[in-house]
Amino acid sequence: MLIRDACLGNLCKLLEMRWTQTFIPTLKETPAEAEITSHKLLLRAGLARRLAGGLYTFLPLGLRVLRKIEAIIREEMNRAGALEVAMPCLQPPEIWQKSGRYQDMSEVLYHVYDRAKKEWLLGPTHEENITVLVASEINSYRQLPKNFYQITVKFRDEIRPRFGLMRAREFVMKDAYSFDVDERSAEVSYQKMYDAYVRIFERCGLRTIAVEAHTGAIGGSFSHEFMVPAESGENEIAFCESGKYAANVEKAVSQGPLIPTPTASTGASPEKFPTPGVLTIEALAQPPYNVPAHHQIKTLVYIVESKPVVLLLRGDDQLNEAKLAGALGTVLLRPATPEEIYELLGAHPGSLGAVGVTHVPVYADLALRGAAGMTTGANQDGFHLRHVDIARDIKVTRWLDLRTVKAGELCLATGLPLKISRAIEVGHIFKLGTKYSEKLGAVFLDEQGRPRPAVMGCYGIGVTRTLQAIIEQSNDKDGIIWPMSVAPYTVCITPLDVTPGGRIMSIAEQIYRQLIESGVDAILDDRDERPGVKFKDSELVGFPIRVAVGEKSLANEQVEIKPRAGQLMLVHKTEAVNRVLELIKRAN
RNA sequence: CGGAGCGUAGCUCAGCUUGGUAGAGCACCAGCUUUGGGAGCUGGCUGUCGCAGGUUCAAAUCCUGUCGCUCCGACCA
Known part of the structure; x- marks a missing residue:
């Protein structure tokens, strides 16, 4: 990447960089703390160091990458018409109480207290903050639409920080918030962000899939996540090969189970039979019972907003x-404890059923519609019921889509089999609606002079996570392979003999200086190290292009250009700069 | 929060079962050699054995507690 093209203001002052003058503590061995590839390479390449669990110090090289990613994000956000602001990390709890998320997000909130013992929150996100701003500053439809964004540190008390920067207590996030006069206009804002995200991740050299997503604690009507397919990802996505459908597994739908649900009634009434020691679907599928799982009704008990509900699924x-959570419109739910279940149904998990249950709401999965000749727990420990016809024998309060899709099930849109893959979530865009604007008073007057709440959207990118996702997606056995757009340096000049004034060093310095003058982001490895060490390090760190100057090729007046992921090229020493510039140009 | 594993030199680890003067490799420093793929030799530096308490003549080692790190789980009754 040419520096002047990238508009990296501050970097321009650091044009000249020699390896011995900066700080690149590479590691030959993998620190014990790292498990996944990108985390190992993050540490080994000298990009960052851990301070405590989920807290990392960025070293000079890692910071350069971070700044380049941020620069790309800024350019694309600005291009999309968003306005950069900077909101405080420290926030008053009152606005969180107003929005209701003081409770809904209590598990991730960091609380701090000042001298007067007053409570403050370390911001995990900024919907409340920005909405309060808009509430006081925006009064007329003439001022809309607006989209404000920032790139700042967020704090979340994660249940389990892990995988280095992937899930940290403190991380850099780009967050944007759009405000529109109506739904239609909000959809335009949403689409602009969608398009901007596609461009951002493309420019970062990341392959992402945009998937339909669940809205979770943020709330709102619909959303897309930008996912980087990776084995180490914490999410699962389902997608159709055609590219016409992709969704987070939390949200994904299909044509239904591959094996149809039995719907032929045996005609008999429910019959209780003893099943001593049988506590699982699997056990009931084994001899002597031999009830296939899809002939069973699985009965779960959940506590939803403090009240019990019974859930039915195919076995x-x-x-x-x-x-x-989506169907019931709440995030306050948990599995019931065995004690609560016993009190409610008179049996323990493993023997539960919904036949005759009328004092609790029963929510059944759509795959069970019309199910007949089924087997389920009898609500008596050690017994099950067979010949259960759900329409006849169970009082279903509501039919809901509750099941998780499985790989191979057919896509609703195309009829092709769905694939399931793990993935890293690097971006998430939400259409929020008026949830926050109503609660926090972001109301404007429309053309008729009527007060209306602004229609909002919010749009996040995990910047530090994106950095590590790039490593996760782009590496080989030797180290990182940085895309040119975000590499800490685009070119590494590697003289194999650093004797000052010597022929090799002089030629290396000449090439280096010419590249710098051409606006190329280059580093000169001036360490007095053996060639093997320098080669290994440059590959570990992952500079996109290495130019080696050594005795061997110089005998023919040549130097070596080695793209990190490409073939070695021998070129005449006077041609080196031009060839490097060509390679950079071609990549852009 | 539940379960499991691990905390010994800057890094990777051995030593712990069976208590008895703190170890190796890498890194680092000095010197010599080497010089196109993480060099070789010689010499040297490096430790509250995570922390606290206990048992013992004696604890890295056994016991208790505690803190930290990593992994799994915290739907599938």
Whole structure:
């Protein structure tokens, strides 16, 4: 990447950089703290160091990458018409109480107290903050639409920080908030961000898939996540090969189970039979019972906003908690304890069923519609019921989509089999609606002079996570392979003999200086090290282009250009600069 | 929050079962040699054995507590 093209203001002052003058503490061995590839390489390449769990110090090289990613984000956000602001990290709890998220997000909030013992929060996100600003500053439809963004540190008390920067207590996030006069206009704002995100991740050299997503604690009507497919990802996505459908598994739907649900009634009434020691679907599928899982009804008990509900799924299906939360419009839910279950149904987990249950709401998964001849728990420890016809024998309060889709099920849109893959979430865009504007008073007067709440959207990018996701997606056995756009330096000049004034060093310095003057972000490895050490380090750190100057090739007046992920090229020493410039140009 | 594993030199680890003067490799420093893929030799530096308490003549080692790190789980009844 040419520096002047990238508009990296501050970097321009650091044109000249020699390896011995900066700080690149590479590691030959992997620190024990790292488990996944990108985390190992983050540490080994000398990009960052851990201070405590989920807290990292960025070293000069890592910071350069971070700044380049931020620069790309700024350019694309500005291009999309968003306005940069900077909001405080420290926030008053009152606005969180107003929005209701003081409770809803209590688990991730960091609380701090001042001298007067007054409570403050370290911001995990800034919807409240920006909405309060807009509430006081924006009064007319003439001032809309607006989209404010910032790139700042966020704090979240994660249940389990892990994988280095992937899930940290403190991390850099780009967050943007749009305010519109109506739904239609909000959708335009949303689409602009969608397009900006596609460009941002493309420019960062990341392959992402935009998937339909669950809205979670942020709230709102619909959303897309930008996912980087990776084995180490913490999310699962389902997608159709056609590219026409992709969704987070928390949200994904299909044509239904591959094996149809039995719907032929045996005609018989429910019959209780003893099943001593049988506590799982799997056990009931084994001899002597031999009830296939899809002939069983799985019965779960959840506590939703302090009240119990019974959930029914096919025996071979998995409950999708996100769908349940979405369908019931709350995030305050948890599995009931065995004690609560016993009190409610008179039996312990493993023997539960919904036949005859009328004192608790019963929510059944759509795959069970019309199910007949099923087997389920009898609400008596050690017994099950067979010949259960759900329409006849169970009072279903509501039918809901509660099951998790499985790989191979058919896509609703195309009829092709769905694939499931793990993925890293690097960006998330939400259409929020008026949830925050109503609660926090972001109201403007429309053309008729009527007060209306602004229609909001919010848009996040995990900047530090994106950095590590790039490493996770782009590496080989030797180290990182940085895309040119975000590499800490684009070119590494590697003289194999650093004797000052010597022929090799002189030629290396000449090439180096010419590249710098051409606006190329280059570093000169002036360390008095053996060639093997320099080669290994440059590959570990992952500079996109290495120019080696050594005795061997110089015998033919040549130097070596080695793209990190490409073939070695021998070129005449006077051609080196031009060839490097060509390579850079071609990559842009 | 539940479960498991691990805390010994800057890094990777051995030593712990069976208590008895703190170890190796890498890194670092000095010197010589080497010089196109993480060099070789010689010499040297480096430790509250995570912390606190206990048992013991004696604790890195055994016991208790505690803190930290890593992994799994915290839907699938």
